[in-house]
Amino acid sequence: MIVTKDLEVRAGARTLLDAPGEQLRVQPGDRIGLVGRNGAGKTTTMRILAGEGEPYGGEVIRAGDIGYLPQDPREGDVTVSARDRVLSARGLDTIRHSMERQQEIMETAGAPAKRDAAIRKYSRLEERYHDLGGYEADSEAARICDALGLPERILDQPLGTLSGGQRRRVELARILFAASGGAGKSATTLLLDEPTNHLDADSITWLRGFLRGHEGGLVMISHDVDLLAAVCNKVWFLDAVRGEADVYNMGWRKYLDARATDEARRRRERANAEKKATALRRQADKLGAKATKARAAKQMVARAERMLDELDEETVADKVAHISFPTPAPCGKTPLNARGLTKMYGSLEVFAGVDLAIDRGSRVVVLGFNGAGKTTLLKLLAGVERTDGEGGVVSGHGLKIGYFAQEHDTIDPAKSVWQNTVDACPEVDEQELRGLLGAFMFSGAQLEQPAGTLSGGEKTRLALAALVSSRANVLLLDEPTNNLDPVSREQVLDALRTYTGAVVLVTHDPGAVRALEPERVIVLPDGTEDLWSEDYMEIVELA
Structure with missing residues (x-):
């Protein structure tokens, strides 16, 4: 579970998010889509929820296991195999390597005492490995990897030999393997930033089913609207204009309808308020011409300004980047x-x-x-x-x-x-x-x-x-x-x-x-x- 208290997120001097009280909560069963325009603060907020960054103000309280997939994961030792990287989510890689070492000693040790010590240590390690579901874990990890487009043939390759897309899928497999807990479900809170990057259509379909069946909490950033519609039962919308989060306790389709209704309401309220404020200012102008009515005129102007200030700020049209490619320099026939x-x-x-x-x-x-x-x-x-x-x-x-x-x-x-x-x-x-x-x-x-x-x-x-x-x-x-x-x-x-x-x-x-x-x-x-x-x-x- 994750709970924020008076969370404030900034990038430099710019306020990305101001969420007073305990507005943002992630509880078991919550499947939250974190959405908003590029630059609204989604990735920064996700990093803070995961404990990878500090908020400008407020605090984040975490309980239980958390699985975090950043947009650009930076795995550690690239000499380890993809299989061991996934198994490391439950510490099984270390135990397995220790078992292999003790087995090697048992086979090569000349002194009986050394061989007996290796047998005793191997037995303790094997019991621990069994308790953690180690013998089933390898096939379980391979099943998850295969579903994410990582076939058996590459699992024993070092991470350094894999493409960027493959390494990212290894990190996703590692997180989902940890969250499955050996039974397919767990109370782990998953924080996934664009989990479908580098996935093919079949893998996205499998991931959709996994996330829908996940019993723990989930916060997901994705531009895949079909995935959001299939998985999410709540939506957090980060408003880049107001620097606030709107919380919708509903699925994606209903959220789209609710947000459209909410924006239409704000536009109507602002239009009505501006009409009334304009009328008040005109009346104030008339009264202001008379010295005896100057105080009343000021009060009317103040009332008009207060009327506008108290409104929810209407979300203005989002700015759009004018993305283009360069005018190419002259070149030969085959550059x-x-x-x-x-x-x-x-x-x-x-x-x-x-x-x-x-x-x-x-x-x-x-x-x-x-x-x-x-x-x-x-x-x-x-x-x-x-x-x-x-x-x-x-x-x-x-x-x-x-x-x-x-x-x-x-x-x-x-x-x-x-x-x-x-x-x-x-x-x-x-x-x-x-x-x-x-x-x-x-x-x-x-x-x-x-x-x-x-x-x-x-x-x-x-x-x-x-x-x-x-x-x-x-x-x-x-x-x-x-x-x-x-x-x-x-x-x-x-x-x-x-x-x-x-x-x-x-x-x-x-x-x-x-x-x-x-x-x-x-x-x-x-x-x-x-x-x-x-x-x-x-x-x-x-x-």
Whole structure:
């Protein structure tokens, strides 16, 4: 259970949330959708609920186990296997390794006393392992992993050999494995920030069923409205204009109706109040012309102002970022050419011998199952990583690459929004940069905010802003619509439709593929190149 008391959340000088009393509570059986526009404070609030951040004011009281999935999870030791990472949620990995060590001693020890000590220790460890459901846990963990698109073949691979999407799914599997408690249900409070990122359609369906059956509390940030509608029985709406949270004790569909009704009520009340206030001011103007009526006139003006101040502030139209892509610089016919690209992780081959020629203005989609190397291919093309074979990337005449990383690797979390932009666009003057950031909804004190404290949607906008001034003529886009609210996503799709440079796109979003209108497709890990056809659209959601 989680209870907040007089919670106040700020980002710099900006108040994101003011929730007096015990307005925000998470109890067993609550399945809460935490919603609001990008930048409203959803991710910051979630981090505070999880104990990963401190509120500006008030306190958060937690009881029981909490499973927190941040938007950008940072797992620890990347040399451990995916299986051990999941099992570590119940401490079973450590016990299992200790059992294996004692078994090795039993088999190799020459001295009887040493062998007997190992047998006694192994027996104690085995009893503990059994009590924690260890023998059933491995198959249970594998079942959860498989449901999330992590097949058995990769569970014994080190985390460092997995793609970013696979590592994020390992972290989700770890949290759900801990919450299942060996019986499929528990009182763990789950705090999940965009849990469907990197999941295919089948995995999302499975997750929906798991969350609906979860007996503990749940707070979930998601732009997947179908998931919210299927799972949530409560909604917290963070109002970016008022800096307040509206609590709706109802499901998603009823919430949409209730919020529409609430906004219509506020508009009517404000219109009526403004009409009455205008009448009072006119009367005050008439009375004010007479010295004997000046006091009455002031009282009328004060009453008019008080009438407006006491109203709930009407939610004004949300500001929208003017997202666009750069005007591409001139370049030759084939600005980017790659031959024989190969990537290995130890003895594991991700892909080998991939050839790719990006002509001026061409539009290419990269497809493949999770872990096939889609993100790795973009990193090789961007020069972030090097090929392991003899091949390489050849820059054509006038090449300017713009790279958008799905894990926001191009953003330095320790630097401010402003400094990140200056570093990305060193040749652009200050006035132009401020105008650019303003178009992407960054201004005032937010320019000095550390980039690491931004929400996922804000990081996406910041990374996209850096692309605009680059004059890139080849864009390498890795999941550019992740973490975006519906309005911002549509802005990105419009930018894709109108961009005249070349694009190499990795995405699970069918809308992004349709907006791009691709000419060609590269299918990994084989590196097969083909002309685009609608037959490939089915792979987009499954990949």
